[in-house]
Amino acid sequence: MVILGIETSCDDTAVALYDEKKGLLSNVVSSQTKIHQEWGGVFPELAAREHTKNIFPVLDKALKDADLTLKDIDAVAITVSPGLIVSLVIGVSVGKSLSVLLNKPLIPVHHIEAHIFSIFLTQKVEYPFLALVVSGGHTEMYIINDFGNYQFVGSTLDDAVGEAYDKVARALNLGYPGGPIIDKLSKEGNEVIKLPRPLLNEKGKNRFNFSFSGLKSATIREIEKGIYKKEDIACSFQNAAVDVLVFKALDACNEFNLKNIVVAGGVSANSRLREKLKEEAEKQGINVYFPPLYLCTDNAAMVAYTGYKRFKEKGETITVDFQPMAKCR
Numbered sequence: 001m002v003i004l005g006i007e008t009s010c011d012d013t014a015v016a017l018y019d020e021k022k023g024l025l026s027n028v029v030s031s032q033t034k035i036h037q038e039w040g041g042v043f044p045e046l047a048a049r050e051h052t053k054n055i056f057p058v059l060d061k062a063l064k065d066a067d068l069t070l071k072d073i074d075a076v077a078i079t080v081s082p083g084l085i086v087s088l089v090i091g092v093s094v095g096k097s098l099s100v101l102l103n104k105p106l107i108p109v110h111h112i113e114a115h116i117f118s119i120f121l122t123q124k125v126e127y128p129f130l131a132l133v134v135s136g137g138h139t140e141m142y143i144i145n146d147f148g149n150y151q152f153v154g155s156t157l158d159d160a161v162g163e164a165y166d167k168v169a170r171a172l173n174l175g176y177p178g179g180p181i182i183d184k185l186s187k188e189g190n191e192v193i194k195l196p197r198p199l200l201n202e203k204g205k206n207r208f209n210f211s212f213s214g215l216k217s218a219t220i221r222e223i224e225k226g227i228y229k230k231e232d233i234a235c236s237f238q239n240a241a242v243d244v245l246v247f248k249a250l251d252a253c254n255e256f257n258l259k260n261i262v263v264a265g266g267v268s269a270n271s272r273l274r275e276k277l278k279e280e281a282e283k284q285g286i287n288v289y290f291p292p293l294y295l296c297t298d299n300a301a302m303v304a305y306t307g308y309k310r311f312k313e314k315g316e317t318i319t320v321d322f323q324p325m326a327k328c329r
């Protein structure tokens with residue numbers, strides 16, 4: 001069985017092919033980073049236009065890389081939520097058309113679920129595990145008991161951690177997306193400012209929530225003083241953000257007696273998070289799993305694979321009147 005996955009929820013146009021026996025056959029991502037850089041963030045109308053322009057060349061390349069044609073596809077999986085609605089509709093429309101044209105099932109995929117389950121494309125992880133989801137739009141934790149059986153633990157009350165990275169980078173005039181730039185720059189700096197670690201001293205259930213807007217604003221106030229080097233600001237911000245993520249993930253593991261953590265979403269590419277979480281978790285006998293870098297940020301391999309699981313394990317399909325949703329937990 002071969003699944004075609006399509007992902008257009010934000011600013012990456014991605015198509016991948018997954019074979020249930022052979023695994024991932026192809027994984028093509030066309031990034032719009034250069035186009036949005038000028039705006040310091042994703043400009044929705046431009047994103048939608050670029051998806052429209054890129055989706056067929058990307059589809060073509062994914063088929064060529066896999067040495068397949070449309071006739072070899074057994075099902076089509078599409079990201080239906082959450083995301084920018086004007087971006088989502090492009091992938092959803094192309095997916096619906098292909099499903100009708102080929103007379104093959106159409107499978108709905110939740111973007112965050114896909115980020116989490118993409119770990120199984122490269123590694124074996126035992127259930128239950130804690131999923132730490134860290135991206136440009138999300139910062140949240142779930143207990144994953146099995147595929148389709150999830151328990152919400154906590155989420156950000158304001159900005160997502162990736163969003164805070166992007167806004168701090170914008171204030172430093174570093175370009176977009178800011179995460180990878182700050183990550184790199186912070187290696188040349190020192191933690192010269194002790195920035196706040198928000199919600200670290202909370203008690204009860206609220207201690208599993210996050211807040212990054214206070215840290216973002218505190219960092220921007222330090223930037224505006226004009227006395228610190230960019231790399232020192234980057235390092236101070238990154239250390240604070242990563243400390244919070246590491247502390248809360250391990251606290252949740254202890255509270256819910258979990259021995260495995262899967263980190264998912266764009267910020268899982270962060271070098272300090274990868275190092276620090278592994279180091280601290282190891283001390284407590286907890287295993288940490290990070291996707292390889294090419295699966296950290298948005299891609300369609302995760303959509304094809306999660307679509308395959310939805311179809312195979314849950315028999316879930318949708319019809320062409322299905323509407324994508326911008327927000328959905």
Ligand code: KG4
Pocket residue numbers: 010134135136137138161162163165166177178179180183265266267268269270271296297298
């Ligand atoms: O998952 P993703 O590709 O898109 C969303 O679903 O949001 O995540 C993008 C986010 C951006 O905010 C970007 O700055 C951040 O992930 N990011 C990083 C790194 N690489 C990407 N943040 C910190 N360090 C990185 N190395």
Ligand code: ZN
Pocket residue numbers: 111115135265266297298
């Ligand atoms: Zn994402």
